Amino acid sequence: MFYVGFCRVCGTGPLGLRSCGACSAVVILCDECDAMWTDADLNAEPSSSGEGDSLCPLCDGSLIATPSRWATEKDLESVDWLQHALQQRSLQLRRGAPFAIDIRPSKDDDEA
Ligand SMILES: [Zn+2]
Numbered sequence: 079m080f081y082v083g084f085c086r087v088c089g090t091g092p093l094g095l096r097s098c099g100a101c102s103a104v105v106i107l108c109d110e111c112d113a114m115w116t117d118a119d120l121n122a123e124p125s126s127s128g129e130g131d132s133l134c135p136l137c138d139g140s141l142i143a144t145p146s147r148w149a150t151e152k153d154l155e156s157v158d159w160l161q162h163a164l165q166q167r168s169l170q171l172r173r174g175a176p177f178a179i180d181i182r183p184s185k186d187d188d189e190a
Pocket residue numbers: 085086087088089090091108109110111112113
């Protein structure tokens with residue numbers, strides 16, 4: 079999975095990039111508490127506190143059930159707010175495994 083830091087709500091969860099299986103929207107979802115943000119402004123209150131089902135803000139589909147999944151590199155290429163934040167360096171993209179975070183910087187640094 080790709081993640082952009084750690085959740086300030088629960089303090090421990092990685093903030094993964096989740097791809098909605100129904101509409102392909104990409105949101106930031108805490109792997110631990112399911113708090114959700116729909117854009118790069120992580121200082122804002124989360125769109126969802128993580129209580130109850132995590133639903134896609136665009137189509138109300140479940141972000142947890144398949145075919146929703148962690149976004150791939152290819153998914154992320156078309157996410158404008160994410161690419162913008164990465165260019166501005168307000169977010170940093172890291173790669174790790176869900177619930178087993180690999181803190182090392184990714185080997186293949188994808189400088190565009
Ligand atoms: Zn969290």
